[in-house]
Amino acid sequence: MLTQQLARFVCETKALPGEVQAAAKVALMDTLGCALAGVTEPAARLAREHVAEMGARPVASVWGANFSTAPAEAAFANAIATHVLDFDDTLSTLRGHASASTLPVALAVGEQMGASGKQVLLAYAIGIEVAGKLGRIFGDSHYLKGWHNTATVGIFAATAVAAHLRGDSEQVLRNAWGIAAAECGGILRNFGTMSKSFQSGHAARSAILAEDMARRGFTANEAIFDGNDSFQRLYGAEEKNAGQYVQRLGSPWDLVQPGMNYKRWPCCYCSHRGLGGLLELIAAHQIKPDEIEAVRIGFPPGADEPLVYNDPQTGLEGKFSAQYPVAALVIDGRLNLQSFTDKAVQRPAARAMMKKVERYRVADTAVYSGTVGYTDIAVKTPRGEFSMRVDKGPGSRSWPIPEREHQEKFLSCAVCAMSAGKADHLLAMIISVDNLPDIRELMTATALKG
Incomplete structure (x- = not known):
């Protein structure tokens, strides 16, 4: 069964190949940079105001701000900041922005749990793998019917991220995906408005909620990707050759093949x-x-x-x-x-x-x-x-951005929310994030303005 096979991969994968971990670090750099530039946008400001007024327990950082909140609310605000400028990465197999909801969840849940940098990178890479393989299974028709894959597929990838960091069982994750299906939404009609980034924020927040409720014992359909009434069939997906894509989980990893497309310019x-x-x-x-x-x-x-x-x-x-x-x-x-x-x-x-x-x-x-x-x-x-x-895209594997330009993009974005000195310090931490024993060190540097 598709749902079970996906859940087994998420729960049993314990380490990353070196090239995948290195690719995850580049994605972290790009995503955090985009988010720190995005915090100055009206949509991100409104999201932060909403989250601050909720007064949730302060355990996860809101990037580019001076407060923390509950993981779901932090992921909501941070995902909106990540996606609002449309400067964040894209993944061809997802047909969407793969990091926009997955990394905010990885960092919010990782911060709450005191996860190491390596553990966060692993959970994120697993989420991208789920996003890419589900994106292939859904095919073009889901997107061409007007659904926003960044949110509608991203919510399941982000749920996988949270479940992996929490050490959930396969059954808990299958229930979490069923709950996530009840929260899923996102349409292309909202492109060009604040609600495009809201859709990624909603996916991130809903993923954490779904995992939390499932871990507490809340139930849902445990085979949401299987059968004639599966989620993807209901939402207009082609579902071609689903079995072959599940067999390719981690072989190769989507983070390296086809790899992310990183943006040189902040537009579609x-x-x-x-x-x-x-x-x-x-x-x-x-x-x-x-x-x-x-x-x-x-x-x-x-x-x-x-x-x-x-x-x-x-x-x-x-x-x-x-x-x-x-x-x-x-x-x-x-x-x-x-x-x-x-x-x-x-x-x-x-x-x-x-x-x-x-x-x-x-x-x-x-x-x-x-x-x-x-x-x-x-x-x-x-x-x-x-x-x-x-016939190739700038920022793709076939037309790559040099490492120096990745770092320059990060710094030019980060100084929108913090001093140049703090941006340099944050970049150095990202470069060595796989050696961090506790991701909270990185999040502290990300959250505080000045």
Whole structure:
């Protein structure tokens, strides 16, 4: 049975291969950096206000703040901060943001229990493995029906993280997954609003609640992924070849194959292949902004589903637009956190350049995603049209970000919430997190502002 096999893997896995542990550390660095930049966003501030007013027992840190709370509430606030900028990693097998809910749960529960750095990395990697394999089992149809995999699959991955750290039995975890199914939600329609990040926060909070209730003896269906009325079939999944993916648990680990896609720019990853190609065309042909007559971006089926705003009016909407990131990159020569403010999107120059950007559908019989497939990009100038097909994603294993740039991204994000000195100290702790006897040391450095 699928549910039982997944639960056995979660509960019986006791160690990570070296390359998987190393990959988990990179993900930790990227995720914490994104979250510390995200704490300044209105959505994250509202989440912290809500959590602070609840007055829960202070055992888990709220990142970039000066208070602690219950693990479920800390995970809720921290997951929203992680995901709100859309700067966090993506996983092609999940078709979503794998760390957004799993790492906040790993760190909140790990902090409560005084887990070591290695134990937290192990639980996180197990969660990513569950996310990737369930993502494959669900297939493209679940996402293309409008479900937000980051939340709808992420909740089960995050529940696995909590269960592993708690040392739960397989039966407890199976019950926890049944409870999580009762709490599951998240839709693509919320993209471009605060509720996209709320969905990852809800998944993280609900995962901790589900595990806690199951551990106390609360019951649910113990085979939620099995049978004709399984969760995934109810939610429109294809469920193709489920058995073969379960047999591949840990062989290979999704953290290393296909590996995470790390973002160079804080916007939807569906844009990134085209943006990377645009930069290459500009550099190769010395294209100046004022000579660009038109930019054409071609997406095959499924590759641009989240890019729902052709005429974005806000920074959040701009993150889910095919046109705006291209316009901003052409005008400014870069894309960063400041590129996606409401004011930046409303600039006359940006709005004029957006009118020159055309998106179109590339005829193809296959279905792709933001992390799998290709993007066609063409720039028309008086000197002629320059074009290319980009079949790899910036920040992926095939187009990796150097270690130095990973660290630079972390530091540039972390200083949004703390001093440069504290950011440097935190980075050093992350680099050696596998040697930390108690993850609370890292969380103390993360939580306090100044």
